[in-house]
Amino acid sequence: MEFLSLETQAQSNPERSILMIYTGGTLGMIRTEPGGPLKPLNFENLRKNIPELSNLSIDVQVCSFSPPLDSSDIGPDHWLELAKLIGNHYHDFDGFVILHGTDTLAYTSSCLSFLLKGLRKPVVMTGAQLPIGFQRTDARNNIITALEIASCYEDDKPVVQEVAVYFDYLLFRGNRVSKIESHQFDAYSSENYPPLAKVGVDISFNQAFLFNTPEKEFSYSQSLDPNVAALRIYPGMERGLEGMLMENPPKGMIIESFGSGNIPNEKGLIDFLEGLIKKEVPVLNLSQCPGGEVNQGKYQASKVLNDIGVLDGSDLSFEAGLTKMMYCIGNNNGYENICKAVLSPISGEMKDNGSKRL
Numbered sequence: 001m002e003f004l005s006l007e008t009q010a011q012s013n014p015e016r017s018i019l020m021i022y023t024g025g026t027l028g029m030i031r032t033e034p035g036g037p038l039k040p041l042n043f044e045n046l047r048k049n050i051p052e053l054s055n056l057s058i059d060v061q062v063c064s065f066s067p068p069l070d071s072s073d074i075g076p077d078h079w080l081e082l083a084k085l086i087g088n089h090y091h092d093f094d095g096f097v098i099l100h101g102t103d104t105l106a107y108t109s110s111c112l113s114f115l116l117k118g119l120r121k122p123v124v125m126t127g128a129q130l131p132i133g134f135q136r137t138d139a140r141n142n143i144i145t146a147l148e149i150a151s152c153y154e155d156d157k158p159v160v161q162e163v164a165v166y167f168d169y170l171l172f173r174g175n176r177v178s179k180i181e182s183h184q185f186d187a188y189s190s191e192n193y194p195p196l197a198k199v200g201v202d203i204s205f206n207q208a209f210l211f212n213t214p215e216k217e218f219s220y221s222q223s224l225d226p227n228v229a230a231l232r233i234y235p236g237m238e239r240g241l242e243g244m245l246m247e248n249p250p251k252g253m254i255i256e257s258f259g260s261g262n263i264p265n266e267k268g269l270i271d272f273l274e275g276l277i278k279k280e281v282p283v284l285n286l287s288q289c290p291g292g293e294v295n296q297g298k299y300q301a302s303k304v305l306n307d308i309g310v311l312d313g314s315d316l317s318f319e320a321g322l323t324k325m326m327y328c329i330g331n332n333n334g335y336e337n338i339c340k341a342v343l344s345p346i347s348g349e350m351k352d353n354g355s356k357r358l
């Protein structure tokens with residue numbers, strides 16, 4: 001990938017250097033005909049619309065997906081590509097900013113938090129609800145502030161040492177966010193983990209909640225197994241499962257249950273899940289509620305899941321649970337090891353319930 005140097009006010013030996021990776025998304029889109037659809041444009045279009053970039057006193061190098069993509073088309077291969085790009089240049093920059101469409105940003109940020117192990121530098125992802133060329137765009141603030149956060153150092157140490165998402169004046173942990181809004185500017189929420197920073201006149205970091213990796217060395221993984229399926233639980237679903245043969249099941253299954261992990265008492269559904277587990281397909285239980293957590297056995301309606309060996313997903317978001325399953329299957333051998341890995345926190349994506357569920 002080609003790197004382009006942004007012309008900023010940085011002196012020949014600037015204090016900080018940032019690699020900004022432009023993947024596409026609304027922030028760089030344009031309508032080529034009146035009433036036509038929005039399509040992603042190249043980085044030059046973005047740069048022209050943010051003259052403020054040239055006032056920055058940091059060195060910014062830019063590289064771009066070619067062509068830039070609507071994030072609906074970003075998936076596991078791109079996550080690996082981003083991990084490799086950051087991994088290969090980890091020691092060349094003080095921080096990284098990824099510009100990304102908002103639709104699947106939370107999947108990318110979750111997955112990168114697993115692929116980039118022992119991260120001790122900021123990887124700040126952002127996007128926008130309105131294209132950069134629109135008068136009231138949120139892209140300008142989001143990009144400039146993401147760059148500022150990625151270059152925040154104290155005592156020569158980066159303040160943020162994890163994959164984070166900056167949007168609408170808040171910084172979130174990357175594996176805790178979900179897109180909850182497609183119309184207002186506050187597109188993301190992180191129901192189970194407080195914001196890492198609030199941005200007003202100053203950037204106020206929530207120091208106690210920033211991640212500190214236990215790993216000694218930085219490394220990045222290039223293994224993911226996207227052969228994972230997800231099933232949303234709904235009343236009366238056993239009838240819909242009839243005839244759904246699982247001769248060639250996926251390697252992992254996510255279920256999205258009610259409330260704190262409950263499912264209907266439907267024999268067809270329970271047999272279906274048990275059949276998967278007997279074939280050594282790990283089944284992970286996540287809640288349809290964005291806030292709170294799964295607690296299998298709290299109600300009679302979830303006790304059966306413990307009995308048949310479904311994994312309790314605790315307070316994982318759907319995006320983090322799904323990408324974690326892909327990561328754990330790709331990086332562990334054997335059913336038992338995969339189950340153990342899924343239940344163990346990696347990068348602050350879930351609370352540590354210790355041996356409770358192991």
Ligand code: ASP
Pocket residue numbers: 024025026027069070071072100101102103104127128129
């Ligand atoms: N469809 C766009 C995307 O995810 C939406 C956005 O960026 O806000 O690329």
